[in-house]
Structures are given as structure tokens and as C-alpha cells.
Amino acid sequence: MxxxxxxxxxxxxxxxxxxxxxxxxxxxxxxxxxxxxxxxxxxxxxxxxxxxxxxxxxxxxxxxxxxxxxxxxxxxxxxxxxxxxxxxxxxxxxxxxxxxxxxxxxxxWPDGTPWAKVPTHTAASCASLGRLLGELDLAVRSFSHAGCRRAYDWDIGRAEIHLDHLAAIDDADKRAVVQGILERFAQVVKPALADCPRQVIHNDVNDYNVLLDEQGAVSGLLDFGDMVESWRVNELAVACAYALLGADDPIAAILALVEAYHEVNPLLDGEVEQLFDLIETRYAVSICMAARQIRATPDNPYLLVRQADVWHALQRLQQETPRLTTLRLRDACGFAPVAEAAAVMRWLERNAHDFAAVLRPEVATPRVRVFDFSADGADTGAIEGLDCAGMQGYIDVQIAAAGADFGVGRYGERRVLYSSAAYAGATAQQRRDTHLGIDLFAPAGEAVHAPFAGVVACVHDDAQDEGFGPTLLLEHRSDCDVRFWTLYGHLSRASCAKLRVGQALARGEAFARLGDRGENGGWPTHLHFQLVTDHLGLQARMYGVGVAQHWQVWRAISPDPSVVLGLHARCAVAVARDEDWPTR
Known part of the structure; x- marks a missing residue:
């Protein structure tokens, strides 16, 4: 002009x-x-x-x-x-x-600074937004208008329509990611939303429509032009998609927002189950809409506002483990992280007297040497600076000196051994350093036995330094037909090569052997034994180490397996968190 x-x-x-x-x-x-x-x-x-x-x-x-x-x-x-x-x-x-x-x-004009213009956002800011949205959605639950019942392209409840417009996305990698998200929405997410509540929602809680005061609390919400009747959880999905832009820990931002919303306006567990997918769906819709509109009006730069940030945020979310995020969201809302975990543990406790020994079944009451590899443990100090062979020598000597049948590494132990980048998190507090299984230290070639009947679910070779080496996941079912799994790490390649997915194993059957240091990730020879109530979609790639800050979630995913091993020793430790750590 x-x-x-x-x-x-x-x-x-x-x-x-x-x-x-x-x-x-x-x-x-x-x-x-x-x-x-x-x-x-x-x-x-x-x-x-x-x-x-x-x-x-x-x-x-x-x-x-x-x-x-x-x-x-x-x-x-x-x-x-x-x-x-x-x-x-x-x-x-x-x-x-x-x-x-x-x-x-x-x-x-509500006073405040747009969220997008504030350099950093605290968990308190996200919680403030969550509370406001909870109150807003309660208020508009009784609102109805013909204009809200429109077929609106920005309604992520009908995101599948954008599958017809993927060609507008020029970048092939971006197009492939968006296509995968939209197809999953159509095939998995939308059918799962059928039992979730619908109502009128604001539908555009973006980072320019939210205002913050000087203390970082939400002071205003603008622009009701995108209101639509849709699934209630889509309100949160849109807000979360923008709240995590630029966050050091995007999942922490989501958790704070959702937890606060739930306190005001309780969610159903079915809504929480779909939320992570819906956040990604919002990004996919945003990318599609921008690509289409910029072709129609290439001289309108507003249409591409924050698209670089959207793509970057979506790429970050693609690196997360979606199921793990969902379990953390469930926990934040007060639901059991893994709904079936309690039933699994009850079955194990009822039947513990009938389990076969995993190692050395010929020994009725094995003697064990319990190691302390915690940060300030005596054994940690002894192996500090040693290479794998030196660690192996120390462990062997200690087992022999104790007259033990094998050694034990404890469940729930926070260890400094996990030093590689594979264990890093978004922040220092998010580093995975807490052991989710029990280690059984024995010589290479030692036979591993099934504690109870199961089926081979997955065989994987984690062939990397500090990895699991050859790993096996067995699937089991309780008498109430609840599925759970046992994980076996650091096995020999030759023994795993004989196994096939779907193969049935009997109680007490020897199905694998321990690998040597050259094939088990460079660790001293041992079995990593872990209970799994939800393998997070990772199957035998399942994590063997969790985050202490999120222990209430991890202990539901992988409870203490002591009940299975039945050893006459204390094989687990209580996990302590710093007092100032958030609990989610």
C-alpha cells in the first residue's frame, strides 16, 4: 500500500x-x-x-x-x-x-505480551494456560451455535482431508512425515476418539493469541474466530503444539499444561491416550494449510508465520517415544501410568512359589554377591577407571571370595556407569541413569531359563557400545489374560539365532546363553533381567535404564523383578529424587 x-x-x-x-x-x-x-x-x-x-x-x-x-x-x-x-x-x-x-x-485489549514474544516460558506459565483453558471449556460446554458446526479445515478432528493436498508440500522429507501422521490419524486416532466428549472449543490457542503478564502468568486470550464443534481434547492438542515451541524440554511443557487443565476440567483416560498423536496432527494440519495457502496467495507472508518453528518442533517430537510421553501424561492426570501393571504384579505375587530359576536351577538356594554400583557405592569406587576386562576381573574375584553362585546388580540403582550420549535427555535431570532390571553376573555360556511359560515376541541385536547386545523379549499372559513381558539382555548371538518369533517356551526351559564381552555391548558378562508391563512400542529395543525424576512412571513400566527371581537377598533399592525436582 x-x-x-x-x-x-x-x-x-x-x-x-x-x-x-x-x-x-x-x-x-x-x-x-x-x-x-x-x-x-x-x-x-x-x-x-x-x-x-x-x-x-x-x-x-x-x-x-x-x-x-x-x-x-x-x-x-x-x-x-x-x-x-x-x-x-x-x-x-x-x-x-x-x-x-x-x-x-x-x-x-487485555494487558500482556504475546506468548511468542516472551523469550522463555516456565512450567508455571504452561500451568496458568492449562487452568484458563480448563475454565474456558467448562464455560463454553453449554454454548451452541450453527456457526460452530461448520466443516472447517483447521479442525484437526477432520485432519484426514489434508491427505488430498500433500502435493502442495514441496519438501519430500516433510511431506513424508506429514503423510505418516495424517494416515495414522485416519486409521488409528480418529476411530479411538469416538467415545471422547465433543463440544465447542476455541481451537486456536496459538502463541500470538495468548498474552502473559510480567510474572509469566496468562493474562489474556484473543481471537475466537476459529471456534468449532470438535472433540474437547483437540483444544489441548492445539495449545500444547504452540506451548512447546522453543521449549528446552517440550514434554515438560505439555505435562504442566495438561495437568493444570485436568485439575480444573477432568479429562477421560481415552482423551489422554490420544493427545500426543493429536499434537503431531495439529502440526501436520498447520504445514498442509500453510503450503496450500501460500500457493494461492504467495505475497501474504502472514501465512507462513512460525512455519520454520512448527517444522522444527515436529521434528523434535518425532524423536520422542510417543507411548512413554502418553504414560507420563496419564500419570500427570492421576491415572495409573500402565493400567494393567497392578494386575500383573498381583498375578506374579500369587504364583511366585511356582516359578523356575532363571539361572542355575540345579541350586535350590543360590548364594549371591550383591554389588553396589550406585554413584557413591563401594563397588563403583573399586571399578572406577577400569576397562571392561578390569571390571570383569573385579566382579569375578568378588563372587569367588563370597563363595557365591553368581553376582547381582540391583533394580532401581542410580548409576554413573551410563556415560554415553545414548542415555542423555533434554536436560541434565532427564538423563537415564536408573536401572530397570536386575543383573545376574555369571560366566559367558551360562544357560538362561524361562521362569514361566511364554512365547518369543522379539529378538534384537543391540550391537553398539554400552548396548544390550543380543536381546530377547518373551510375552506372557496372566490367568486373567493380561499380557506382560520379560526382557533378557546380553545374550550370545549363537543362542539367539536359534529362536523364532512365536516360538513357545515351557516353564524352566533353557532357551539362550550369556554372551561374552565381545558381543554384549562391552559390559562384563551378565544377564539383564527385566519385567515389562508396556514395552512402549519398542519391543526388544526396550529401555533398560530409566529417569529417576519420572520413577513413578518407570516403575509401572518395569516393576521390581525380585518377585520372579526369588533370591534370598535384597536385589532392589528405593529411588530417591531431589526435593526440588518436579514429580512428572
Whole structure:
């Protein structure tokens, strides 16, 4: 727009504001699509938002926005949302000519800085947003309007429609990721949403529509133009997708937001189960919409706002373990992280008297040497600086000196042994350093036996330094038909090569042997034995080490396996957390 046209428009806006609202002040243009938006700094010291709705917009959608804010003013006047201000004639909508015929609305301007303009966001900021959304969704649960029942492309509840527009995404890698997300939504997520609650939602809690005060708390929520009737959990999915942009620990941001929402407006466990997928779906929809719209209007840079950030955030989420995030979300909302874990442990405790020995079944009551490899443990100090052969020598000598049949490494032990990048997390506190199984130290070639009947579920060779080496996952079922698994790491390649997925194993059957140092990840020879109630979709690639900060989740995923081994020794330790660590 040239200077002459800009000057003419400014004069028209000034005259309109004075004539209809008795206001004078500066008008600052704001980004927008079809609508024209202006921040008004009036001479009376107040700020306002002036929205000029385009003639090409849907009248029913505009009526919906007006009705929604009127509803909130009636049922939830405490919420920090924009309030519609009538003109001198008492009208909310007022006709104006500016780049065509338009309908004008004047709204209050909540104080605060857009979320996107604040460099860092605390867990408290995310929790503040979660509480606001919980209250908002409770308030609009009783709201209904024909405009909300539209078929809207930004509604992630119908994200499968974007499968027809993938060609608009130029980058092949990005297109492949988006296609995978949308196909999973259509095939898995949407059918699972069938039993979840539907209602009107805001649907656009993005980082420019959320305002923060100087303390980092949410002070305002703007723009109700994307409201739609959809699944309630989609409200959270959209908010989470933007709240984690740029976060050092994106999952922590999600957890804080969802936990706070749930405290105000309790979620169903089915909603929590689908949330991670829905967050990724929001990113996929955003990428598709931007790709389509920028082709139609390449001179409108607003359409690509934050797309680089969206793609970067989606790539980060793709590196997470989705099922693990879901279990952490379940825990944050007060659900059992693994719903079946308690039933598995009850079955194990009832049947412990009938389990076969995993090692040395010929020894009725084996003697063991329990090692302490915790950060300040005596055995840790003794092996410090030793290579694998030196560690092996130390362990062998200690077992022999104790007259033991084999050695034991404890469950729940926080160890400094896990030093490679494979154990790193988003922050120092997220590092995986807490042992999820029990180690049984014995010579290479020692036979490994099934404690109870099972089926070979997966065989994997974790052939990397500090890895598991050849690893086996056996599937079992309780008398109530609840599935669970046992994990066996550091086996010999030759013994694993004889096994086949689906192969049945009897109680007490010798099915594998321990590998040597050259094939088990460079560790001293031993068996890593682990109970698994949810293998997180990783199968035999399952983690053998967890995060102490999230221990209430990890101990549900992999409970203490002492009950299976039945050894007359204390093979587990209590996991302590720093007092100032968050619990999720």
C-alpha cells in the first residue's frame, strides 16, 4: 500500500472511531488473513482491538464469534478474554467501508505480551494456560451455535482431508512425515476418539493469541474466530503444539499444561491416550494449510508465520517415544501410568512359589554377591577407571571370595556407569541413569531359563557400545489374560539365532546363553533381567535404564523383578529424587 492510500485509510479509521465510539488515538495494523485488525491506543489511556471483518467472510461464523463472547460475558465474566464493546448506537457490529464493505467490531485489549514474544516460558506459565483453558471449556460446554458446526479445515478432528493436498508440500522429507501422521490419524486416532466428549472449543490457542503478564502468568486470550464443534481434547492438542515451541524440554511443557487443565476440567483416560498423536496432527494440519495457502496467495507472508518453528518442533517430537510421553501424561492426570501393571504384579505375587530359576536351577538356594554400583557405592569406587576386562576381573574375584553362585546388580540403582550420549535427555535431570532390571553376573555360556511359560515376541541385536547386545523379549499372559513381558539382555548371538518369533517356551526351559564381552555391548558378562508391563512400542529395543525424576512412571513400566527371581537377598533399592525436582 502506498503512502497516499495509507493516509486515506488512517483518516477513515479515525473518523469511524470518533463517530461510532467517541474514541481518538493511534491505529497500529496487526497481522491477519481475511480480516483487517488494528491495535487502538486511545487518548483516554485505554487500548482496544478493532476488527474489520471482510465481506468475503461467513456471516454465520461472525455471528458465532459475537454470540460466543456474549455467552462468556454472561457465564464466565472472570475469564481474561476480549470483551465486545457496543457503539454509541448500542450495536456490536457496525458497517464500514475500507477495502470494501466490512463489519467492524471493537473489543477490549487485555494487558500482556504475546506468548511468542516472551523469550522463555516456565512450567508455571504452561500451568496458568492449562487452568484458563480448563475454565474456558467448562464455560463454553453449554454454548451452541450453527456457526460452530461448520466443516472447517483447521479442525484437526477432520485432519484426514489434508491427505488430498500433500502435493502442495514441496519438501519430500516433510511431506513424508506429514503423510505418516495424517494416515495414522485416519486409521488409528480418529476411530479411538469416538467415545471422547465433543463440544465447542476455541481451537486456536496459538502463541500470538495468548498474552502473559510480567510474572509469566496468562493474562489474556484473543481471537475466537476459529471456534468449532470438535472433540474437547483437540483444544489441548492445539495449545500444547504452540506451548512447546522453543521449549528446552517440550514434554515438560505439555505435562504442566495438561495437568493444570485436568485439575480444573477432568479429562477421560481415552482423551489422554490420544493427545500426543493429536499434537503431531495439529502440526501436520498447520504445514498442509500453510503450503496450500501460500500457493494461492504467495505475497501474504502472514501465512507462513512460525512455519520454520512448527517444522522444527515436529521434528523434535518425532524423536520422542510417543507411548512413554502418553504414560507420563496419564500419570500427570492421576491415572495409573500402565493400567494393567497392578494386575500383573498381583498375578506374579500369587504364583511366585511356582516359578523356575532363571539361572542355575540345579541350586535350590543360590548364594549371591550383591554389588553396589550406585554413584557413591563401594563397588563403583573399586571399578572406577577400569576397562571392561578390569571390571570383569573385579566382579569375578568378588563372587569367588563370597563363595557365591553368581553376582547381582540391583533394580532401581542410580548409576554413573551410563556415560554415553545414548542415555542423555533434554536436560541434565532427564538423563537415564536408573536401572530397570536386575543383573545376574555369571560366566559367558551360562544357560538362561524361562521362569514361566511364554512365547518369543522379539529378538534384537543391540550391537553398539554400552548396548544390550543380543536381546530377547518373551510375552506372557496372566490367568486373567493380561499380557506382560520379560526382557533378557546380553545374550550370545549363537543362542539367539536359534529362536523364532512365536516360538513357545515351557516353564524352566533353557532357551539362550550369556554372551561374552565381545558381543554384549562391552559390559562384563551378565544377564539383564527385566519385567515389562508396556514395552512402549519398542519391543526388544526396550529401555533398560530409566529417569529417576519420572520413577513413578518407570516403575509401572518395569516393576521390581525380585518377585520372579526369588533370591534370598535384597536385589532392589528405593529411588530417591531431589526435593526440588518436579514429580512428572
Amino acid at each position: 502506498d503512502d497516499r492510500n495509507a493516509s486515506t485509510e488512517s483518516a477513515r479509521l479515525a473518523a469511524f472511531l470518533a463517530g461510532h465510539y467517541g474514541l481518538q488515538g493511534d491505529c497500529e495494523p496487526l497481522p491477519g488473513g481475511l480480516d483487517l485488525n488494528y491495535r487502538i491506543r486511545a487518548t483516554n489511556g485505554q487500548q482496544y482491538l478493532l476488527k474489520l471483518h471482510g465481506a468475503g467472510g461467513e456471516l454465520q461464523v461472525l455471528a458465532m464469534q459475537v454470540a460466543a463472547l456474549e455467552h462468556l460475558a454472561s457465564v464466565a465474566p472472570q475469564l481474561p478474554v476480549s470483551r465486545q464493546l457496543p457503539s454509541r448506537q448500542g450495536a456490536i457490529l457496525n458497517a464500514v467501508e475500507l477495502r470494501g464493505a466490512r463489519q467492524a467490531r471493537l473489543l477490549s
